[in-house]
Amino acid sequence: MEQQVIRHEHFSFRPEPELKISVTRGQRGGYGWEITYTGKDMDEVLRVIKEADEKLRRTFLEGDA
Numbered sequence: 001m002e003q004q005v006i007r008h009e010h011f012s013f014r015p016e017p018e019l020k021i022s023v024t025r026g027q028r029g030g031y032g033w034e035i036t037y038t039g040k041d042m043d044e045v046l047r048v049i050k051e052a053d054e055k056l057r058r059t060f061l062e063g064d065a
Helices: 043-062
Strands: 018-027 031-038
Touching: 018 043, 031 043
Parallel strands: none
Antiparallel strands: 018 031
16 A cells, blocks of 8 residues: 655745835826835845835936935
């Protein structure tokens, strides 16, 4: 009689950091955005959000002034 072996394996994967940006254009032609970044390291989260905000400002606001 053949012996049957059942193995249960559990894996835990840490999700990759994810950057989400939502850009909206208002009725008067102005732009606004929402930046979401998930991560465990506060310094990294702040750096990524600041960098994204600066690029968005250069792209959407500097030409409007």
